[in-house]
Amino acid sequence: MEPKTARETGAIVRVKEDVIGKTVVNYGRENIGEITEMVVDTTAGRITYAILSFGGFLGVGDKLFAVPWVSLSYDRTHDVFVMKADKNLLKNAPGFDKQNWPDMSDPTRISEIYKYYGSEPYWQQK
Secondary structure, eight states, X not given: OOOOOHHHHTSSOOIIIIITXXXXXXXXXXXXXXXEEEEEETTTTEEEEEEEEEOOBTTBXXXXXXXXXXXXXXXXXXXXXXXXXXXXXXXXXXXXXXTSOOOTTOHXXXXXXXXXXXXXXXXXXX
16 A cells, blocks of 8 residues: 555645635534635744635625634545634634734734634644
């Protein structure tokens, strides 16, 4: 039996083809949004956030949310990302308008976002 490549196991993916545009669902399989961008901490060499689009109609009125990357898991069977969340969590989440992005490197903002989603910040993980 030949060993599987990283691409076959899902360990390494291409952002533009395999992540951007993917649906995000919750554990109840409700569609809660779509990944539109990814934010990388180039100093730490880690993905900080997935930017999730939620709401609106035909792209109008969409609100964007910075969701900690560690809050998402990939379901290969259904080709979606899964997040422990419901629409109410996102409705009350700290979001922003796609034309007015906040400073994504602000340490206070990063900590607040990770805390909101109940995720341990990557810089505190061992």
